[in-house]
Amino acid sequence: MTGRVKDVAAVAGVSISTASRVLRGISVEPELERRVKKAAQHLGYRPNGLAQALRGGRLGVIGLLIPDVRNPWSSDLARAVETVCRQSGLGVILCNSDNRPEQEDACLELLWNRRVDGLLLGSVRGEPPAQLADLVGRRWPVVALDDSCRGPGIDIVICDNHRGASLMAEHLAVHHRYRRIGLIKGPPKLASAEARETAFVTALPSLGARVVAEAAGDFTYEAGRAGMSEILAKRPDVQAVMATNDLMALGAIQACRDNGLKVPDDIAIVGFDDASISTLSGIGLTTVRQDLGDIAAACVTLLEDRIRDPGPARRQVCAVHLQIRSSCGCPTPHAQMKVSS
Amino acid sequence: MTGRVKDVAAVAGVSISTASRVLRGISVEPELERRVKKAAQHLGYRPNGLAQALRGGRLGVIGLLIPDVRNPWSSDLARAVETVCRQSGLGVILCNSDNRPEQEDACLELLWNRRVDGLLLGSVRGEPPAQLADLVGRRWPVVALDDSCRGPGIDIVICDNHRGASLMAEHLAVHHRYRRIGLIKGPPKLASAEARETAFVTALPSLGARVVAEAAGDFTYEAGRAGMSEILAKRPDVQAVMATNDLMALGAIQACRDNGLKVPDDIAIVGFDDASISTLSGIGLTTVRQDLGDIAAACVTLLEDRIRDPGPARRQVCAVHLQIRSSCGCPTPHAQMKVSS
DNA sequence: ATGAAAGCGCTAACAA
DNA sequence: TTGTTAGCGCTTTCAT
Numbered sequence: 001m002t003g004r005v006k007d008v009a010a011v012a013g014v015s016i017s018t019a020s021r022v023l024r025g026i027s028v029e030p031e032l033e034r035r036v037k038k039a040a041q042h043l044g045y046r047p048n049g050l051a052q053a054l055r056g057g058r059l060g061v062i063g064l065l066i067p068d069v070r071n072p073w074s075s076d077l078a079r080a081v082e083t084v085c086r087q088s089g090l091g092v093i094l095c096n097s098d099n100r101p102e103q104e105d106a107c108l109e110l111l112w113n114r115r116v117d118g119l120l121l122g123s124v125r126g127e128p129p130a131q132l133a134d135l136v137g138r139r140w141p142v143v144a145l146d147d148s149c150r151g152p153g154i155d156i157v158i159c160d161n162h163r164g165a166s167l168m169a170e171h172l173a174v175h176h177r178y179r180r181i182g183l184i185k186g187p188p189k190l191a192s193a194e195a196r197e198t199a200f201v202t203a204l205p206s207l208g209a210r211v212v213a214e215a216a217g218d219f220t221y222e223a224g225r226a227g228m229s230e231i232l233a234k235r236p237d238v239q240a241v242m243a244t245n246d247l248m249a250l251g252a253i254q255a256c257r258d259n260g261l262k263v264p265d266d267i268a269i270v271g272f273d274d275a276s277i278s279t280l281s282g283i284g285l286t287t288v289r290q291d292l293g294d295i296a297a298a299c300v301t302l303l304e305d306r307i308r309d310p311g312p313a314r315r316q317v318c319a320v321h322l323q324i325r326s327s328c329g330c331p332t333p334h335a336q337m338k339v340s341s
Numbered sequence: 342m343t344g345r346v347k348d349v350a351a352v353a354g355v356s357i358s359t360a361s362r363v364l365r366g367i368s369v370e371p372e373l374e375r376r377v378k379k380a381a382q383h384l385g386y387r388p389n390g391l392a393q394a395l396r397g398g399r400l401g402v403i404g405l406l407i408p409d410v411r412n413p414w415s416s417d418l419a420r421a422v423e424t425v426c427r428q429s430g431l432g433v434i435l436c437n438s439d440n441r442p443e444q445e446d447a448c449l450e451l452l453w454n455r456r457v458d459g460l461l462l463g464s465v466r467g468e469p470p471a472q473l474a475d476l477v478g479r480r481w482p483v484v485a486l487d488d489s490c491r492g493p494g495i496d497i498v499i500c501d502n503h504r505g506a507s508l509m510a511e512h513l514a515v516h517h518r519y520r521r522i523g524l525i526k527g528p529p530k531l532a533s534a535e536a537r538e539t540a541f542v543t544a545l546p547s548l549g550a551r552v553v554a555e556a557a558g559d560f561t562y563e564a565g566r567a568g569m570s571e572i573l574a575k576r577p578d579v580q581a582v583m584a585t586n587d588l589m590a591l592g593a594i595q596a597c598r599d600n601g602l603k604v605p606d607d608i609a610i611v612g613f614d615d616a617s618i619s620t621l622s623g624i625g626l627t628t629v630r631q632d633l634g635d636i637a638a639a640c641v642t643l644l645e646d647r648i649r650d651p652g653p654a655r656r657q658v659c660a661v662h663l664q665i666r667s668s669c670g671c672p673t674p675h676a677q678m679k680v681s682s
Numbered sequence: 683a684t685g686a687a688a689g690c691g692c693t694a695a696c697a698a
Numbered sequence: 699t700t701g702t703t704a705g706c707g708c709t710t711t712c713a714t
Contacts, residue, residue, distance in 0.1 A: 020710090048707050093433060
């Protein structure tokens with residue numbers, strides 16, 4: 001298909017193994033090295049990663065399994081992961097599962113067939129896919145982004161959901177003195193969502209506030225909208241609502257507008273994630289920021305560790321902090337929206 | 342690493358090639374076939390795609406190069422491409438270039454090193470990356486999503502930008518009878534954007550309207566916002582504005598709000614793309630719909646054709662149609678927002 | 683220090 | 699039909 005080591009060797013007039021050594025940066029007589037490099041350059045030689053991987057090396061590609069890359073948080077994650085990976089010379093195969101077990105299995109099959117070096121699981125709710133246990137058993141390196149997907153050979157990276165929700169509770173109850181608070185929940189069986197909910201609900205009472213209305217949700221815009229309407233119907237006197245992710249918060253803001261309520265004058269809405277897309281609501285969304293750059297870096301580091309040698313499962317928690325904008329009722333410093341490109 | 346053909350053969354008590362044949366669905370004596378299948382099942386055998394590809398087959402992975410997957414249109418595209426590919430058993434390696442030549446080159450290098458079967462170029466503005474010519478010269482299958490990236494071995498798939506813009510011009514000028522119209526342009530050197538602009542500007546006069554103010558843009562939310570402000574400052578009497586993509590249209594809507602203008606009561610704003618994220622603006626965005634499912638399917642088909650045999654470059658134009666919602670001033674059928682998950 | 687040769691897992695041409 | 703063998707491009711002993 002293109003220049004091979006053999007060709008380079010032939011042009012340089014050396015043996016294959018000498019050429020290979022030079023190409024791999026192993027010490028060789030200077031004169032030969034020069035000739036080989038020149039030959040490689042001349043032929044536009046590029047190593048065949050497939051052959052290298054087959055020989056025992058690594059392919060230099062990992063899989064990223066998420067529900068849907070169109071979801072703002074997922075695309076932020078995909079972007080962050082790809083950036084980190086590219087810096088390590090790794091490629092990323094993107095797989096969308098729609099949270100459907102059969103699609104998850106199909107993706108795992110695909111990735112395993114290509115002997116991808118490892119898997120980043122940004123997806124799974126509740127039970128891990130059936131295939132997974134088998135693959136992990138075969139020493140396939142896997143890092144998951146939610147506690148739901150725990151297992152012996154699976155590292156976990158998450159942001160500090162508990163702390164994030166607690167901070168937000170404090171901000172709403174102490175700083176703003178809101179008393180009657182609403183909560184739009186995330187998908188059931190998703191540990192991250194549950195952690196946010198529990199921490200939030202638990203933290204409020206000791207701060208003089210409480211959750212007076214809850215709505216179910218599944219992290220979609222529509223769910224946020226519906227959940228908010230439901231809460232307003234149940235408790236028109238609610239003063240602030242936290243959605244367990246930003247996309248639902250945007251939906252909630254829209255629902256408020258639909259009901260003739262102004263955010264944050266009439267009601268405060270806050271989210272969780274600090275997804276880059278949040279600015280599209282036209283309002284500065286107060287939220288809990290998890291730095292996906294950090295998270296992606298942690299994931300890739302753990303994955304590479306595990307690629308090198310198996311070891312026991314680890315769990316890493318990344319820091320979060322409040323990202324205060326205006327939707328909570330705080331005054332807005334002028335034009336603090338972030339560019340979303 | 343895991344069961345190989347050799348192992349399957351050993352367990353089944355047949356030769357390697359017999360096992361290989363069964364695994365590849367080639368006719369074999371029923372009894373042997375049964376034994377091989379049972380052995381494969383028992384060992385959890387999965388073919389090693391690397392070895393298959395090295396042997397002369399295909400890896401079953403393509404590259405997708407886009408500027409930034411966080412951009413709504415890009416993530417819609419990535420999703421559509423991945424969906425189509427999965428149905429063909431293809432994996433997709435995602436690469437973000439940020440429109441930076443050095444990143445584009447790094448991505449191409451990565452993809453070529455892994456001997457990916459082909460490349461989908463959803464990115465390049467103006468000059469194609471330096472590497473590309475070389476790789477295409479080596480018969481690497483490439484399909485581009487913009488006319489900017491023309492070349493002998495490069496197929497092109499685009500939506501009918503000309504028709505889309507003309508339809509929109511007609512809708513605004515004839516149906517709504519707007520006379521003074523604004524235009525927020527796309528990135529220079531991007532053929533798709535230029536086609537939209539030219540068609541739009543050209544179509545209006547014969548319909549009794551004209552573009553009274555233009556603003557430069559680069560397809561980002563911020564550009565839409567800035568462009569709109571600029572247009573409003575220049576021509577406060579503008580009746581309708583088309584942005585050459587949806588994200589800028591959302592920015593434009595925000596700018597209108599910032600300036601105390603209601604859309605569509607005071608001014609009409611329309612976009613182009615029908616990105617799934619548009620609903621987040623809280624208003625039904627009238628836009629030109631390009632069906633990314635169709636486009637992705639066309640891309641993958643062309644790519645697979647070209648993988649099979651080179652042939653001359655082809656160019657395929659996909660249909661568009663008006664997606665009329667409320668931002669142009671048309672009455673809204675109740676609750677026609679699309680779920681964005 | 684350099685070259686010859688084996689082998690990664692697989693398929694296909696050839697031989698039996 | 700089935701089995702033996704060569705070889706995809708590369709790295710790595712092993713011998714020189």
